[in-house]
Amino acid sequence: MFNKQNIEQIKVSKITGSLFQMRIETDFDMEEMRNSIYANGILNPLMLKKQGNEYLIIAGHRRLKAAKELGLSVVPAIVYDKISDREGAIKGMVDNLNRRELTPLEQAIGYKKLIEQFQFTQYELAQALGKSQSIISEYVRTLEYLPHQVIKAVTSGIITFAHARVLLRLKDEDEILQLFEKIIRENITVDELKILMSRRANLHNLSRKRKELELIGRILEEYSLRDKTLQNYWKKEILLRKSKIGDRLQVDFRNSRDLQIKLKKLLNVLQTSQTQIQV
Numbered sequence: 001m002f003n004k005q006n007i008e009q010i011k012v013s014k015i016t017g018s019l020f021q022m023r024i025e026t027d028f029d030m031e032e033m034r035n036s037i038y039a040n041g042i043l044n045p046l047m048l049k050k051q052g053n054e055y056l057i058i059a060g061h062r063r064l065k066a067a068k069e070l071g072l073s074v075v076p077a078i079v080y081d082k083i084s085d086r087e088g089a090i091k092g093m094v095d096n097l098n099r100r101e102l103t104p105l106e107q108a109i110g111y112k113k114l115i116e117q118f119q120f121t122q123y124e125l126a127q128a129l130g131k132s133q134s135i136i137s138e139y140v141r142t143l144e145y146l147p148h149q150v151i152k153a154v155t156s157g158i159i160t161f162a163h164a165r166v167l168l169r170l171k172d173e174d175e176i177l178q179l180f181e182k183i184i185r186e187n188i189t190v191d192e193l194k195i196l197m198s199r200r201a202n203l204h205n206l207s208r209k210r211k212e213l214e215l216i217g218r219i220l221e222e223y224s225l226r227d228k229t230l231q232n233y234w235k236k237e238i239l240l241r242k243s244k245i246g247d248r249l250q251v252d253f254r255n256s257r258d259l260q261i262k263l264k265k266l267l268n269v270l271q272t273s274q275t276q277i278q279v
Contacts, residue, residue: 004076
């Protein structure tokens, strides 16, 4: 609870600027805020930084806007006389996080602004906010790497931030946009998207393996034309098997010694051709 002795009544006209803002306002949010203040007053005081004879708002942007729209002349506030902009920005972010008023997208915007405007490292920001560095990193990357169409759709509520975080697994922008359009077209849920991404990854790995084995097959075919030992093995005891569940290289052998000889021959050929394939 707030200590009432620390709360001052500040003239709205004296609050002239904002120290830090990450909120995305909607008409619904503001209507709800206005109704609450009209019925109950401002229950949670604003946080302000004193700057000369005026004040900068640290936290409580929507409360201030609603108060102005309702014609209030003063608002309750906790005033900080001696606080740096950097400290004030962190206080504002912590206040919003503690009251769970920020959407995931607004959190991401806040993290990014703190890093850019106040030169926080991701580690410093994580420590100051009590968050894991991996969360800070993922949220910031979502804003930095996803196409603007995706971020715009999250902002307008067409898809969720959770959708965006899953899309972040893709590296290619065209792939991201194709899947983004599919999400909207087919109304895909986050869980369905995760399953779809898992299937895409499995197909990608299968396709990559198939291409690598096809290259191995071409190399072995080429070398068998000039290597008599390999010629005796290739397509007889060393085979490339194709199937619906995945291609594989098969080595038939009679005993451990026979297996060692064939594997050594295979490795020698592939190592000689290492510029063509990584083994």
